[in-house]
Amino acid sequence: MTQGNGSALDTKGRGITEASGGVATLERADFVSDQEVRWCPGCGDYAILAAVQSIMPELGIPREKIVFVSGIGCSSRFPYYMDTYGVHGIHGRAPAIATGIATARPDLQVWVVTGDGDGLSIGGNHFIHALRRNVNLKILLFNNQIYGLTKGQYSPTSEQGKVTKSTPFGSVEQPFNPVSLALGAEATFVARTLDVERKHLPEVLRSAAAHRGSAFIEIYQNCNIFNDGAFLALTSKDGRSKNRIYLEHGAPVRFGDNNAKGVRMDRSGRLEIVDVADVGVEGLLVHDATREDPSLAFALARLAAGPTMPTPLGVFRQVKRPVYGDGMEQQLRSAAAEQGPGDLGALLSSGDTWTVT
Amino acid sequence: MSGQIAPPEQAGTDRQEVPHVVVRFAGDSGDGMQLTGDRFTSVSAAFGNDLSTMPDFPAEIRAPAGTLAGVSAFQIHFSDHDILTPGDEPGVLVAMNPAALKANIKDVMRGGMLILNSDSFDERNLDKAGYAADPLGDGSLDDYQLCKIPMTSMTMDAVKPTGVGKKEAERSKNMFALGVLSWMYSRPVEPTIEYLEKKFATKPALAAANVAALKAGHAFGETAELSAFEVKPASLAPGVYRRITGNQALAFGLIAASVQAQLPLFLGSYPITPASDILHELSRYKNFGVRTLQAEDEIAAIGMALGAAFSGHLGVTTSSGPGLDLKAETLGLAVSLELPLIVVNIQRGGPSTGLPTKTEQADLLHAMYGRHGEAPLPIVSSYSPSSCFWAAIEAARIAVKYMTPVILLSDGFIANGAEPWLIPKLADLPDISTSFASQPNAGEDYWPYLRDDDTLARPWAIPGTPGLEHRIGGLEKADVTGNISYDPENHQLMTELRAAKIKGIEEDIAPLEVEGPDDARVLVLGWGGTYGQIGEACGRLNAGGHRVARAHLRHLNPLPKNTEGVLRRFNKIVVPELNMGQLSRLIQAEFLIEVISINQVKGLPFRAAELEERLKELI
Ligand code: SF4
Numbered sequence: 001m002t003q004g005n006g007s008a009l010d011t012k013g014r015g016i017t018e019a020s021g022g023v024a025t026l027e028r029a030d031f032v033s034d035q036e037v038r039w040c041p042g043c044g045d046y047a048i049l050a051a052v053q054s055i056m057p058e059l060g061i062p063r064e065k066i067v068f069v070s071g072i073g074c075s076s077r078f079p080y081y082m083d084t085y086g087v088h089g090i091h092g093r094a095p096a097i098a099t100g101i102a103t104a105r106p107d108l109q110v111w112v113v114t115g116d117g118d119g120l121s122i123g124g125n126h127f128i129h130a131l132r133r134n135v136n137l138k139i140l141l142f143n144n145q146i147y148g149l150t151k152g153q154y155s156p157t158s159e160q161g162k163v164t165k166s167t168p169f170g171s172v173e174q175p176f177n178p179v180s181l182a183l184g185a186e187a188t189f190v191a192r193t194l195d196v197e198r199k200h201l202p203e204v205l206r207s208a209a210a211h212r213g214s215a216f217i218e219i220y221q222n223c224n225i226f227n228d229g230a231f232l233a234l235t236s237k238d239g240r241s242k243n244r245i246y247l248e249h250g251a252p253v254r255f256g257d258n259n260a261k262g263v264r265m266d267r268s269g270r271l272e273i274v275d276v277a278d279v280g281v282e283g284l285l286v287h288d289a290t291r292e293d294p295s296l297a298f299a300l301a302r303l304a305a306g307p308t309m310p311t312p313l314g315v316f317r318q319v320k321r322p323v324y325g326d327g328m329e330q331q332l333r334s335a336a337a338e339q340g341p342g343d344l345g346a347l348l349s350s351g352d353t354w355t356v357t
Numbered sequence: 358m359s360g361q362i363a364p365p366e367q368a369g370t371d372r373q374e375v376p377h378v379v380v381r382f383a384g385d386s387g388d389g390m391q392l393t394g395d396r397f398t399s400v401s402a403a404f405g406n407d408l409s410t411m412p413d414f415p416a417e418i419r420a421p422a423g424t425l426a427g428v429s430a431f432q433i434h435f436s437d438h439d440i441l442t443p444g445d446e447p448g449v450l451v452a453m454n455p456a457a458l459k460a461n462i463k464d465v466m467r468g469g470m471l472i473l474n475s476d477s478f479d480e481r482n483l484d485k486a487g488y489a490a491d492p493l494g495d496g497s498l499d500d501y502q503l504c505k506i507p508m509t510s511m512t513m514d515a516v517k518p519t520g521v522g523k524k525e526a527e528r529s530k531n532m533f534a535l536g537v538l539s540w541m542y543s544r545p546v547e548p549t550i551e552y553l554e555k556k557f558a559t560k561p562a563l564a565a566a567n568v569a570a571l572k573a574g575h576a577f578g579e580t581a582e583l584s585a586f587e588v589k590p591a592s593l594a595p596g597v598y599r600r601i602t603g604n605q606a607l608a609f610g611l612i613a614a615s616v617q618a619q620l621p622l623f624l625g626s627y628p629i630t631p632a633s634d635i636l637h638e639l640s641r642y643k644n645f646g647v648r649t650l651q652a653e654d655e656i657a658a659i660g661m662a663l664g665a666a667f668s669g670h671l672g673v674t675t676s677s678g679p680g681l682d683l684k685a686e687t688l689g690l691a692v693s694l695e696l697p698l699i700v701v702n703i704q705r706g707g708p709s710t711g712l713p714t715k716t717e718q719a720d721l722l723h724a725m726y727g728r729h730g731e732a733p734l735p736i737v738s739s740y741s742p743s744s745c746f747w748a749a750i751e752a753a754r755i756a757v758k759y760m761t762p763v764i765l766l767s768d769g770f771i772a773n774g775a776e777p778w779l780i781p782k783l784a785d786l787p788d789i790s791t792s793f794a795s796q797p798n799a800g801e802d803y804w805p806y807l808r809d810d811d812t813l814a815r816p817w818a819i820p821g822t823p824g825l826e827h828r829i830g831g832l833e834k835a836d837v838t839g840n841i842s843y844d845p846e847n848h849q850l851m852t853e854l855r856a857a858k859i860k861g862i863e864e865d866i867a868p869l870e871v872e873g874p875d876d877a878r879v880l881v882l883g884w885g886g887t888y889g890q891i892g893e894a895c896g897r898l899n900a901g902g903h904r905v906a907r908a909h910l911r912h913l914n915p916l917p918k919n920t921e922g923v924l925r926r927f928n929k930i931v932v933p934e935l936n937m938g939q940l941s942r943l944i945q946a947e948f949l950i951e952v953i954s955i956n957q958v959k960g961l962p963f964r965a966a967e968l969e970e971r972l973k974e975l976i
Pocket of ligand 1: 038039040042044074075144222223224225
């Protein structure tokens, strides 16, 4: 059997045995495919693509070991623009396809690119189960709070009252909060950032890439065609300083002009926004992303009902838990060690046999 | 155990020799009838009989005890000659309670023997089974040989010295029944004693109770001088045999395919009756590098298998009808991605939840056409328990050689049925290995849809291979380069190429074989699990002076190349199917040849005798 240079699929199924290729110094351009990018001019997706391409060379992973998997929607065109391996799947199923890739081949780094409709509506089940299993996947959810590719229907993250083509009288549905959903699904890495964040976005991407297990990032992404300005409260000149709450591990949660505002826990255990002048820095909540118990991260995720008010950005939670694929590999290795490698002849003649002469 | 078992010494008994017997064990689902049947089968197999078995479970795990809904049965047909089916009509029915009698009596041969646990025929149980009067006293069973044995009380007496509780003692009565049958058919009890001691190794009292019950049943048969029979070993082809069920054979076939293809096996599956046993079986063989993933749903299961296929594994998903509905969209993606994938459908009665534990062949057209768009794919079918082994290897061979998803159709009857299996020699397994792309195929570039001239298969370049990075997806692809294309001419071309690739497989599969007299003018054409019954019906017709030929399809898409030629040699084509005429429709549409359908959808296999009658009317 011929195989790819430097990689050898072990026929007994223990996966790739050898690292392939050299990690010659790659550049951003090495990750840009020859396909013309076809998002609407001004779409937030461009900035996210640029950020992802820019951090790729820093990861020290050869291109052939990277796979981008997506579903259906505007964001899901992403794999075509990355010069890596890629699968443009079907609506909502990217986490399932990616789970197959990541568990078959633990040597690969697998990224999932999805949107609020793809990941949280039609693919909601796969999304929560991938997080629960802690499959080694980096999941980027481009949340634009609208269906773009089907031309403007409300999505599971659209706010109540949203008027769209399919809700001419306003949406009567409660939206998902993707970060709290991910936390509820036992995710080990949960973060949020913004498409226009030139520094913060790559930083969060780097942390996610370094995380072993499922890393989930919600990226607020402006759809300038069907939902322009959905995140204005965070992106306008005024809103930027007023409403972005940057979470920093180990630091008190402060924000606003001159860091004058902060978050503290009141006596009932609820988080509230306070003036630092009133409570002092000592009275503020100190962010601990590594806390085993996710309840504080959850409370932070619920601080804002939507991105129209002071909203936390950054890494909410980052904890270590066994990675799904590692557990599976471990079982394969110990079975082979204890029982010896599979012997087909012995398998077929296992159990009660008899001889006819 | 290995080697042939000699019949136990039973001096002084005149044993009547019979060529074959059909026994059905029936009781409450808690009565252990499957185990009893299984043990009887195992011993009969080791004794050298040919055999075929058919379990019949209720859909509920534990329906109320004593009711018709809770009856579980196991049928075994064993013989001194080659047999094809588990038998139409049991000659012997073992019924542990009135409900078991009521649910099964209609199938028993007139004049057959009823072995009844008379202790259970009390008012309460008769009432629960819906008997207005006690059938043991009202003459309604006069057509049968009645053998009433107080099995419960005799078991209780026999196991008393072992000191087990009342409940455990009572539950050993299935072994008493097995003991009785073992005596009647001169089956040795030692292998079962060995089995029980191993099974209950940590509970010696329980082992002792079951052994005591078994021995008591055997001794009862002898002292009560029940009729005794002998079914001599069958003259099977020489070699080493084992007993195998369809699902087990299918699991072994997938492992063999993985070894022969030199590809690690990856199973994504969601539990569903009657396919779950394949998931259970494959989950055990981690030392073969088999990765099994119990997915969150049917869609995820096939998605994971497809992801694994993209990564260079032998991707498999196993399910049954309702699961196949859910997998349809991903199957379409696999057709578009042109990746090897094996999708197993253990068919059951439909529509919807239908008859989960009963058999049917009604998913053929679903397999053919159950996807949107033009999405052809190969369909392979098994036709007996052991043929599932070969069907799995064949499905894998086609999948990797032609870079295509393949549907493997089996059914509940084959899946749970068992038969002796001549264990194949490893040297007889086909080499189905393939190669991954390792070099650019277009100058510096790699074109994922540059096809092989011969097979029209595209190359398989797996992640980890430097220089072959590429993106594929469900959008229509430009011929050769695989880039997204909305060009009208290209879509026409790609549709035709995908169809031609599948059609071309007809050059590479075994031709349709015809069995029967050369001058037969009638052909019975079948597929799938009806193989045994059709064979038996045709055999009897020919023995009775009729002239009928039969052929059985193992590839449903594409059909073997000689199919039309074969069909045109006959004046009349009869197609019996456990559906409302699906193969009939395919054949008529494909060849414009008129066929006569025989259809049945009762959740049960055909009865060979009924089929024989229907065929007789038609010829
Ligand atoms: S519709 Fe919206 S999300 Fe889609 S590409 Fe255009 S701007 Fe971007």
